[in-house]
Amino acid sequence: MLVGYARVSTNEQETQLQLDALKAAGVRTIYAEKTSGIGPRPELHRALSALRPGYTLVVYKVDRLARSLKDLLHLLERLRSGGASLRSLTEPVDTSSAMGELVLQILGAVAQFERSIIRERCEAGRVAARARGVRFGRQRMFSKTEDRLAFELYTRGNLSFKEIGGLLGVSYTAARDAVRREIAFRR
The missing domain is CATH 1.10.10 (Arc Repressor Mutant, subunit A)
Known part of the structure; x- marks a missing residue:
């Protein structure tokens, strides 16, 4: 049986694209939420609780599921120990095979690397701005x-x-x- 999970980060975004793709893939039970990947994700926990041996958790993209490679590997282990697998609709990921697991782990590592580079670039930009005299935060009310x-x-x-x-x-x-x-x- 297929269980779907869809997530967007803000209330301004819509899950409709993900929901349509999940339904087109034959997923009948779908858990969706509008929440940051950082905060609590109650619908993800409901989706994981609904999984049984032989079930497959289906997501539109892996980045909708995990915050980091560590989080992804933890979720993968939870799925594996429960006898379930993971499938992504837009990436070549299907953990029902060893090759699918390898591809998922590589994608997770690349995504984490990309986030680290972005974080480093942002910090370098802040350091350069401070060196130029830019001040961050709210402006003082008084002289x-x-x-x-x-x-x-x-x-x-x-x-x-x-x-x-x-x-x-x-x-x-x-x-x-x-x-x-x-x-x-x-x-």
């Missing part, structure tokens, strides 16, 4: 002069952060952070 003014209002005016924020047209937290920065600067 150093305004930090001093908030500090003066806090220490001399006996005003609360909420009152300072109201006077300066910013939130309570922006006023509090300005005072804390000035305190840290004066130490």
Whole structure:
């Protein structure tokens, strides 16, 4: 028996392409979800629980199933120990044969390598940007002069952060952070 699993990463994406392909492949029981590969995947766990010896888990692409090579190998072992196999509709993967398992492991290793290279490139880009003076994160609400003014209002005016924020047209937290920065600067 065939059990299908489809996943997209965000609510803006649609599973329809995957669902249509799974149905065209003869899959009648399909578990689908819209969730990141990082968070919990309850439908995947339901699909895995539905598998019995001789069943096949069918996915549109292997990357819809596993987060990393380690995760993929763990899922493969779980399928193998339960007597089930895995088949991908868009890749030459069918773990009911030794060759299919080899191809799956190679594809998983290549995908993990690709993610590592992307991560390295992103980090190199961030390092280069910092070297050029680019600052990441939200822009500060106050200049150093305004930090001093908030500090003066806090220490001399006996005003609360909420009152300072109201006077300066910013939130309570922006006023509090300005005072804390000035305190840290004066130490």
